[in-house]
Amino acid sequence: MISAKKVSLFCGTGGVGKTTLSAGYALSLTQKNLKVLLITIDPSKRLKQLLNLHEVNGVMSQVDTTFLNSQNQGELWAMCMESQTTLQKMAERTGKVSQFQNSILKNLTSKYSGLNEILSLIELNEKLKSEQFDCIILDTPPGKHFIDFLESAHKIHQFFDNSFIEIFDYLNQNATVSPSKLFFKKIVQSGLTKLLSYLEKVTAPEFVTEFIEAIAILYQSKNEFLAALVLGEKLKDAEFSNWFLVSSVEQDKIEEMLQLKEKATPFMHSDQYFLLNKCLAGKIEDWNPLEPELIALKASILKKEDEIEKFSKANFLNTIKIDEVVAIDFKLNEKKHEDLKVIAEQFLRL
Amino acid sequence: MSGERLHIFTGKGGVGKTSMAMAYTLFLKQKNQNVFYINFNEENNLSVIDELGLPTLALNIVSSAENYIERKLHSKIIAKFVMQAPFFKALFNIVPSLGSMIMLGHILKQLEEDPSMVLVLDAPASGHSLSMFESSHQFQTIFRKGIIVDDIENMHRYLYDSNFCKIFIISTVSRLSLEEAQELKQEMQNRFHNIDSIYNFSYLKFIEKINESHRENSTKLNIPNLPSFLREKINFESELFYSLKVQDHHIFSLSISNRFVDRVHDLFQHFQLHFNASDEI
Numbered sequence: 001m002i003s004a005k006k007v008s009l010f011c012g013t014g015g016v017g018k019t020t021l022s023a024g025y026a027l028s029l030t031q032k033n034l035k036v037l038l039i040t041i042d043p044s045k046r047l048k049q050l051l052n053l054h055e056v057n058g059v060m061s062q063v064d065t066t067f068l069n070s071q072n073q074g075e076l077w078a079m080c081m082e083s084q085t086t087l088q089k090m091a092e093r094t095g096k097v098s099q100f101q102n103s104i105l106k107n108l109t110s111k112y113s114g115l116n117e118i119l120s121l122i123e124l125n126e127k128l129k130s131e132q133f134d135c136i137i138l139d140t141p142p143g144k145h146f147i148d149f150l151e152s153a154h155k156i157h158q159f160f161d162n163s164f165i166e167i168f169d170y171l172n173q174n175a176t177v178s179p180s181k182l183f184f185k186k187i188v189q190s191g192l193t194k195l196l197s198y199l200e201k202v203t204a205p206e207f208v209t210e211f212i213e214a215i216a217i218l219y220q221s222k223n224e225f226l227a228a229l230v231l232g233e234k235l236k237d238a239e240f241s242n243w244f245l246v247s248s249v250e251q252d253k254i255e256e257m258l259q260l261k262e263k264a265t266p267f268m269h270s271d272q273y274f275l276l277n278k279c280l281a282g283k284i285e286d287w288n289p290l291e292p293e294l295i296a297l298k299a300s301i302l303k304k305e306d307e308i309e310k311f312s313k314a315n316f317l318n319t320i321k322i323d324e325v326v327a328i329d330f331k332l333n334e335k336k337h338e339d340l341k342v343i344a345e346q347f348l349r350l
Numbered sequence: 351m352s353g354e355r356l357h358i359f360t361g362k363g364g365v366g367k368t369s370m371a372m373a374y375t376l377f378l379k380q381k382n383q384n385v386f387y388i389n390f391n392e393e394n395n396l397s398v399i400d401e402l403g404l405p406t407l408a409l410n411i412v413s414s415a416e417n418y419i420e421r422k423l424h425s426k427i428i429a430k431f432v433m434q435a436p437f438f439k440a441l442f443n444i445v446p447s448l449g450s451m452i453m454l455g456h457i458l459k460q461l462e463e464d465p466s467m468v469l470v471l472d473a474p475a476s477g478h479s480l481s482m483f484e485s486s487h488q489f490q491t492i493f494r495k496g497i498i499v500d501d502i503e504n505m506h507r508y509l510y511d512s513n514f515c516k517i518f519i520i521s522t523v524s525r526l527s528l529e530e531a532q533e534l535k536q537e538m539q540n541r542f543h544n545i546d547s548i549y550n551f552s553y554l555k556f557i558e559k560i561n562e563s564h565r566e567n568s569t570k571l572n573i574p575n576l577p578s579f580l581r582e583k584i585n586f587e588s589e590l591f592y593s594l595k596v597q598d599h600h601i602f603s604l605s606i607s608n609r610f611v612d613r614v615h616d617l618f619q620h621f622q623l624h625f626n627a628s629d630e631i
Contacts, residue, residue, distance in 0.1 A: 013363065013364065014362065014363015014364045014475045015362055015363035015364015015365060015475075015522075015527070016363075016364060019526075020526070042477060043477030043478065043480070043481060044362065044475065044476045044477035044530055045477070046526055046529075046530065049526070049529055050526070103491070103492070104492050107488045107491050107492050108445060108447070108488065108492075110484075110488065111484070112477065112480040112481045112484040113447060113481065113484065113485075113488060114445075114446045114447040114450070114478070114481040114485070115445075115446075115447075117446075118444055141477075141478070142363045142475060143363075143391070143392065144391060144392065145478060148446065155440070155443040155444050156444055158440055158443070159440035159441070159443065159444050195432060195435055195437060195438070198419075198423060198428070198432060201423070201496075202422055202493075202496050202497050202498045203493040203494065203495070203496040203498055203499070204493065204494035204495045204496055204499075206494060207492065207493050207494055207496075210492075248364070250364075250551075251364050252610065253364075255395070256392075280579065283577055283578070283579045284577050284579075286577075287576075287577040289575075289576075291560060291564075293556075293559075293560045293563075294560070294576075296606055297556070297606055300606040300608065303608070304608075324579065
């Protein structure tokens with residue numbers, strides 16, 4: 001029995017089924033009459049096709065769950081994280097929307113900019129504060145990008161802390177002044193002069209001014225980054241969060257999984273679930289092939305599955321096997337949710 | 351022999367990009383090309399590289415950036431100073447695309463300097479690959495003009511030249527992976543004009559191979575005797591390859607070798623058998 005927590009995070013290497021399992025788990029929670037929000041951070045956004053989402057990125061939309069044919073009162077909402085929208089909402093909260101028009105910020109938060117990981121803790125924090133949902137489920141990006149996500153608040157905090165402390169002291173005292181060349185003068189007095197003069201040599205002069213402006217603008221939302229740091233701490237509380245580490249039997253990425261676990265350990269609590277996805281053993285136990293190649297195929301599937309199961313039992317407290325669901329025909333839209341339904345049922349049986 | 355000098359392997363996570371890129375490197379090496387394998391994202395698995403005898407170039411963001419600054423400002427000392435400043439370290443941390451662009455630039459620089467060199471790039475998964483290729487366009491807009499922008503434009507000239515750079519989009523034969531591969535191809539076609547799709551882990555191919563080896567005694571496999579999940583997969587695959595008009599040599603069989611290194615060898619064999627001579631282009 002997995003008890004529903006405020007936040008659940010699905011993480012793992014690429015292609016193991018994080019998005020599918022997080023959607024299946026979210027559906028299983030709606031069967032318990034909970035109101036659930038599912039957020040995906042991965043820029044490839046498989047969630048959209050999985051749930052037939054039509055909303056633009058960065059916006060929540062309610063998922064039609066009638067395919068479950070159940071009487072439950074739960075609700076499933078979903079959204080694809082988009083850094084530009086998150087930044088826009090930050091701007092609205094500071095009340096200085098026009099300043100956020102800075103071209104560097106706009107560029108760096110455009111589609112495929114790679115800032116999703118950094119800004120998603122802020123997004124999560126906002127959604128928690130809104131108190132609209134019983135549970136929020138996070139589908140995180142694969143491998144090293146998951147670590148980027150975990151370290152995001154810390155990295156931003158470090159950036160503010162180490163680099164610009166003088167400038168920001170100045171900014172705090174002059175909060176009403178809009179970012180302008182004035183700040184640049186202040187920076188010139190600090191140790192950064194040299195660095196920025198190099199930058200000016202190799203770019204257009206406007207770039208340096210705009211760059212400083214961009215940092216000054218972000219600094220106005222410093223408290224939100226600090227709050228994200230606090231949230232990061234809360235994720236280590238077993239009462240508050242569930243951590244699901246996902247792997248799949250079709251890949252032997254045991255080494256990568258161990259590395260990932262090691263790097264992520266400082267950010268998690270130890271009561272984790274290891275989800276072993278795409279298990280086939282149950283489906284081929286009764287199969288007795290005669291051809292040597294097929295005998296080898298069966299043996300190889302069983303061996304792999306056995307090895308990875310042993311590994312997970314040795315390294316994780318709770319191991320859960322999820323059976324492979326073969327999508328029967330992807331052209332038939334009405335069957336599209338069949339796989340999710342089966343996975344949700346598997347979660348409910350736990 | 352085709353003349354592309356940069357071969358980029360991308361696709362959804364878990365489709366076998368790394369083993370495919372390694373096998374392709376071995377294939378080009380065997381054709382006597384001066385080829386190197388580069389992993390863009392992860393740390394190299396040294397024992398695998400050793401065992402395969404894989405020629406590699408190890409690049410990392412800090413040294414690539416240092417190298418770039420040194421060339422631009424004509425000073426090793428300044429380059430070191432800049433990269434050690436806490437501000438720059440922190441900047442690279444929060445703006446990952448800056449590092450991606452610099453690495454990509456460094457890769458192209460190496461190719462420019464050594465005209466005999468050929469590189470195989472094991473790129474990040476789809477979304478993060480798009481981020482990597484988008485990064486230089488973002489900074490082109492951000493920096494506006496100056497020598498960095500000149501260098502970015504030079505990068506693009508190489509990258510989008512279809513005689514220079516070739517993209518392989520790898521996919522397995524599953525719904526999610528295929529749809530992701532199709533979207534990725536659409537996005538990439540805006541800029542790249544030499545893109546091939548490759549299908550990996552095919553059960554159909556696996557069964558076909560068994561049938562081929564049994565051809566002499568004409569005992570074809572009895573498909574209905576296969577377990578249902580296998581039959582479903584095989585039917586799904588044959589319909590799909592037919593509807594997408596996939597070229598047969600772009601379909602790679604599932605490999606049941608137990609070790610990673612052996613699976614790379616299986617893929618290498620496929621390249622050798624089916625990608626030689628002119629059909630590679």
